[in-house]
Amino acid sequence: MRTGRLEIVEVDGIAKECRDVYTITYRSREKASPGQFVMVWAPGINEVPMSLSYTGGVKGFTFRALGRTTMALSALGKGERIGVRGIFGNAFKAAGRNLLFIGGGTGIASIISAAEQFSAGRRAVAVIGAKSGDEIFFADRIKRAGAELIVSTDDGSMGEKGFVTDAARHALEKDHFDTIIACGPERMLRKVAELAVEFGTPAQISAERFMKCAIGICDACSMNGALVCRDGPVFDAKFLLKCEDFGRYRLSPSGTRVPI
Ligand SMILES: Cc1cc2nc3c(=O)[nH]c(=O)nc-3n(C[C@H](O)[C@H](O)[C@H](O)COP(=O)(O)OP(=O)(O)OC[C@H]3O[C@@H](n4cnc5c(N)ncnc54)[C@H](O)[C@@H]3O)c2cc1C
Ligand code: FES
Numbered sequence: 001m002r003t004g005r006l007e008i009v010e011v012d013g014i015a016k017e018c019r020d021v022y023t024i025t026y027r028s029r030e031k032a033s034p035g036q037f038v039m040v041w042a043p044g045i046n047e048v049p050m051s052l053s054y055t056g057g058v059k060g061f062t063f064r065a066l067g068r069t070t071m072a073l074s075a076l077g078k079g080e081r082i083g084v085r086g087i088f089g090n091a092f093k094a095a096g097r098n099l100l101f102i103g104g105g106t107g108i109a110s111i112i113s114a115a116e117q118f119s120a121g122r123r124a125v126a127v128i129g130a131k132s133g134d135e136i137f138f139a140d141r142i143k144r145a146g147a148e149l150i151v152s153t154d155d156g157s158m159g160e161k162g163f164v165t166d167a168a169r170h171a172l173e174k175d176h177f178d179t180i181i182a183c184g185p186e187r188m189l190r191k192v193a194e195l196a197v198e199f200g201t202p203a204q205i206s207a208e209r210f211m212k213c214a215i216g217i218c219d220a221c222s223m224n225g226a227l228v229c230r231d232g233p234v235f236d237a238k239f240l241l242k243c244e245d246f247g248r249y250r251l252s253p254s255g256t257r258v259p260i
Contacts, residue, residue, distance in 0.1 A: 004085040004215045006041065011080050017062060017137035021106065022074045023053060025060035028084065032059060033091035034114035035181075035206055035234045039214045041083030042072040049211045051110035051183070051233075052087070053138075055117075062109035062137070088214045089233045092204050094118035096178020100171060100201070101126040101147065102192055104164045104184025105135070110206050111183050112138045118181075119145040125171050126150070129164025129184075133157040165191040172199045179204065180237070186260050190247025193237035203237035207246065210253055222251060 009026040032055040041047040046069040054060035065074035092114040103111040124147035151159030152167035180203035182192045196203035209221035209228040216230035224243040240246045
């Protein structure tokens, strides 16, 4: 079991990716793989889970500034200090030669390093979606990785008009894929899991739950008996479809089951 010792690191860089979305990079020798996450401590405020959007010697996480902790992180400058615990959780795995990446909203941050590491020498398609075009980020990284890029927006301001799951369905109807790798809002992910079963494509889906310890002790991230921090965050779509709560209920910080 990982002990989750806190490492104090300096912010190496902070970049604005699009409206409200920022990437913080820092240096760390910890080994990490696409899909894994860290607990990021904004000094004096709180500690929150973040997927790694860069997994090499320079690590990074990409986040939407929406609440107290992420707003504070977005205001940091180069050289300022944050705390990082981890690396936590399991990783995405690429099976077969034809890969479909699906990222919705800030979920794009969690699939990007998988798209970069797994696309070389394979046929890869990445479908990314957001409410509008000014919320789309990492399109250039996907193209540089050699994956075919499909963008969808709910309001049609960029790419295909509609939900990212509609664009993913079109991709699945057109081509055969050996593996789906997906992250995004949970209702979207439930639809991705259903698509995966419909098209008979194995899918690895990154789920989110409220997290406290991140090392499998506190039960805060429980989802129908699975601990997202220890058993996930990457789960097989068939398993998730068996979880009654997936896409329907989450646990609040006080442990109450609330609708998503
Ligand atoms: C494994 C994992 C990976 C994640 N990766 C990313 C990422 O790459 N980019 C990104 O923008 N977000 C990611 N998140 C969500 C991110 O942790 C929350 O957006 C962040 O905690 C918000 O904190 P806040 O104080 O700014 O906002 P708040 O206003 O406090 O919370 C906003 C919402 O964030 C969620 N949240 C708050 N605290 C936690 C917590 N301790 N654990 C889980 N969810 C919480 C809740 O849904 C809450 O409603 C991830 C969550 C998990 C579980
Ligand atoms: S966050 Fe404590 S068990 Fe997962």
